[in-house]
Amino acid sequence: MKMSKTVYLVLAILFLLSFIDSLFDTGATHKLLLWEVNIWVYRLSRLAAAVLFMKFYLDMKNAEKQTLK
Template sequence: MSKTIYLVLAIFFFLSFIQSLFDKGATHKLFFWEVDIWLYRLFRLAIAVLFMKSYLDMKKAEKIAEK
């Protein structure tokens, strides 16, 4: 996959995390289960961080390969 896709997905999941902060519900459906809203928010934030880390690692590897 292109490194740009990782950046786009990181931004999408981070915006989804921000949007979930305005959700008034105490639970949210994650896959097939109802989970606590803070667990759902943590999940969204973790996915965003993982995609951003992957993007930055690819960018760093590309920069090292250029040298």
């Protein structure tokens, strides 16, 4: 199933906001899936997901530009 490029942009923004929100969390651990992990592992996973979705969005946008030329 092919997702719209807008979905990737929305997901990137949501994960970035989640990362920023986690910076204000004072706990030393956070639940990620089923495990308690260090807060920095959780933050890096959120940031990595945001960067990955943004990369997908930009790749799709650039590919669309190339086909229009």
